Amino acid sequence: MGVSVRIDRVSKSFGKKQVLKDINLEIEEGMIYGFIGPSGAGKTTLVKLIVGIHAPDTGTITVLNKKVPDMDLFRDIGYMAQSDALYHDLTGLENLKFFASLYNLSKKEQKERIEYAAGLVKLNDDLKRRVSVYSGGMKRRLSLAIALIQDPKILILDEPTVGIDPELRVGVWNELKRLRDEEGKTILITTHVMDEAEKCDYIGMVRDGTIIARGTPAELKERYGAESLDEVFLKAGRSDK
Amino acid sequence: MRTAAIIKRICIEMMRDKRSMALLFIAPVFILTLMYFFFNGEPTDPRLGVVHIEDSLVQILEEQEMEVIPFEKGDKDTVLAEDLDALLVYENGAYKLILENSDPSLANTINLKVNQSIAAQIRAKLAGQLGINLEMDENLVVKEYIYGDADSGYFDILGTIFVGFFVFFFVFLLSGISLLKERTSGTLERLMATPVRRWELLTAYLAGYGVFAVIQTLIVVTYSVTVLDVVLVGSIGHVIIINLLLAFVALTIGMFLSTFASSEFQMVQFIPVVVIPQILFVGIIPLEWMADWLQVFAKFMPVHYAANALKEVMYKGEGLHAITGDLLALVVFIVVFIILNLLSLRRYRRG
Numbered sequence: 001m002g003v004s005v006r007i008d009r010v011s012k013s014f015g016k017k018q019v020l021k022d023i024n025l026e027i028e029e030g031m032i033y034g035f036i037g038p039s040g041a042g043k044t045t046l047v048k049l050i051v052g053i054h055a056p057d058t059g060t061i062t063v064l065n066k067k068v069p070d071m072d073l074f075r076d077i078g079y080m081a082q083s084d085a086l087y088h089d090l091t092g093l094e095n096l097k098f099f100a101s102l103y104n105l106s107k108k109e110q111k112e113r114i115e116y117a118a119g120l121v122k123l124n125d126d127l128k129r130r131v132s133v134y135s136g137g138m139k140r141r142l143s144l145a146i147a148l149i150q151d152p153k154i155l156i157l158d159e160p161t162v163g164i165d166p167e168l169r170v171g172v173w174n175e176l177k178r179l180r181d182e183e184g185k186t187i188l189i190t191t192h193v194m195d196e197a198e199k200c201d202y203i204g205m206v207r208d209g210t211i212i213a214r215g216t217p218a219e220l221k222e223r224y225g226a227e228s229l230d231e232v233f234l235k236a237g238r239s240d241k
Numbered sequence: 242m243r244t245a246a247i248i249k250r251i252c253i254e255m256m257r258d259k260r261s262m263a264l265l266f267i268a269p270v271f272i273l274t275l276m277y278f279f280f281n282g283e284p285t286d287p288r289l290g291v292v293h294i295e296d297s298l299v300q301i302l303e304e305q306e307m308e309v310i311p312f313e314k315g316d317k318d319t320v321l322a323e324d325l326d327a328l329l330v331y332e333n334g335a336y337k338l339i340l341e342n343s344d345p346s347l348a349n350t351i352n353l354k355v356n357q358s359i360a361a362q363i364r365a366k367l368a369g370q371l372g373i374n375l376e377m378d379e380n381l382v383v384k385e386y387i388y389g390d391a392d393s394g395y396f397d398i399l400g401t402i403f404v405g406f407f408v409f410f411f412v413f414l415l416s417g418i419s420l421l422k423e424r425t426s427g428t429l430e431r432l433m434a435t436p437v438r439r440w441e442l443l444t445a446y447l448a449g450y451g452v453f454a455v456i457q458t459l460i461v462v463t464y465s466v467t468v469l470d471v472v473l474v475g476s477i478g479h480v481i482i483i484n485l486l487l488a489f490v491a492l493t494i495g496m497f498l499s500t501f502a503s504s505e506f507q508m509v510q511f512i513p514v515v516v517i518p519q520i521l522f523v524g525i526i527p528l529e530w531m532a533d534w535l536q537v538f539a540k541f542m543p544v545h546y547a548a549n550a551l552k553e554v555m556y557k558g559e560g561l562h563a564i565t566g567d568l569l570a571l572v573v574f575i576v577v578f579i580i581l582n583l584l585s586l587r588r589y590r591r592g
Contacts, residue, residue: 053433074436085431089257101246102435
């Protein structure tokens with residue numbers, strides 16, 4: 001297995017506030033990597049740096065052996081932002097079509113990908129409706145479908161399951177696992193729900209702009225002698241100080 | 242083609258936003274129509290009360306287009322009670338004019354007319370005593386007009402100027418708010434995570450909103466010329482070129498300023514700062530009357546150049562050669578703001 005994402009001594013500040021401090025990280029191909037931590041810890045910023053929509057102040061990020069930012073990489077990364085970046089005056093289908101057309105897919109490919117992505121998040125019946133009448137959960141699902149539209153090698157999902165009902169959440173997770181196992185995709189997700197963290201292959205616990213602990217869920221629990229990841233997080237936070 | 246996809250999206254969004262469409266196409270027509278009636282209205286005759294005024298003078302006053310109402314006696318209270326604009330009293334061998342003066346320009350006019358009438362009456366009396374005919378020939382002075390004609394009204398000049406101003410104002414508002422919506426909803430950032438290049442994005446915005454600016458320009462210009470009868474001596478093609486360039490200036494300025502707003506309200510706050518001052522420099526008040534440092538300001542006002550060019554073409558009937566400088570100035574504005582927009586998009590990513 002190769003390395004999909006490599007982060008090398010990356011720091012980032014917004015004004016006087018330092019959001020990320022000297023982050024070093026390697027994410028292997030074909031795994032689900034979770035960034036866990038409270039809101040404001042810097043998860044979203046880290047994710048945006050990897051996607052390439054913001055530049056780090058210092059350090060370098062390499063994705064699929066290409067230094068970020070690289071225009072070719074945008075095709076390989078499917079990004080789902082934390083805020084639903086959707087066009088509310090358009091229908092779900094029009095949103096999907098619009099983003100699909102930015103990747104120069106053929107008409108046939110476009111149709112297939114839209115059908116697949118919409119089916120995955122169970123939005124087929126609502127595709128003809130405007131996004132402005134969608135519920136919060138439906139908007140999240142549409143955002144997820146858009147992230148999958150160009151069949152990217154890497155999925156970067158910022159809080160993908162917020163506002164999605166439990167049944168569908170299970171469905172989404174099963175699909176993420178299938179994408180990893182059958183299509184060898186690398187998936188990066190951020191979450192602050194610890195039971196979701198359990199489902200990741202590897203976890204980076206983020207607090208105050210640094211990664212305070214990392215490892216597989218089992219490793220982490222063993223290392224800190226903890227019953228749950230919640231406990232790991234608390235103990236790791238304490239030892240960090 | 243990514244640019245085409247973005248243009249298509251902008252068009253769909255715009256067509257669905259009925260209010261914005263109304264703002265863009267109906268609002269300028271509505272305001273221009275109001276202005277037309279406002280400036281072309283026939284003023285009503287001022288009401289002048291008179292006390293102890295000879296009939297011969299009353300006759301002259303009435304010829305001066307004033308409604309003359311005689312009173313036995315009168316003072317300030319009469320003016321207010323009878324809703325008069327002025328009261329002319331003759332007592333102890335002298336005239337006294339009481340002016341209501343809630344509208345100073347009307348008061349000035351009445352003052353002037355009354356003085357002329359009294360002078361005319363004295364002249365007529367003298368002529369009568371000397372036995373000579375002092376009838377003035379109306380056509381003693383023959384008038385020739387270089388631009389326009391005897392019927393040219395205030396609205397002919399103002400109409401041409403405001404056609405440009407409205408194009409600027411509404412396109413500015415539309416592009417500013419639309420871009421702001423893209424920023425606050427996160428879609429602009431999301432676009433930055435796709436292979437779209439910054440110049441593709443900018444081209445698409447210019448073309449997408451440009452389409453609507455073109456339609457607006459066509460509607461406003463056609464309506465002003467055909468329905469409102471604004472003079473158009475020069476070519477309508479030139480008028481459209483001027484307005485289009487101005488629309489693109491508004492588009493690029495609106496897009497750029499949306500970077501500095503974090504809400505729709507903050508975007509609206511730019512109107513008194515960026516848009517309103519432009520009206521002052523369009524030529525309603527001649528530039529030559531302004532202090533030198535103010536004239537320098539005009540050089541930074543895109544609407545100033547457009548209004549100048551519109552006046553040359555619509556009112557004076559000049560061709561391209563007369564407006565090349567103004568058009569060039571507009572192009573400079575566009576280029577500068579396109580560069581600024583490209584730079585501001587860099588805060589997301591390069592390329």
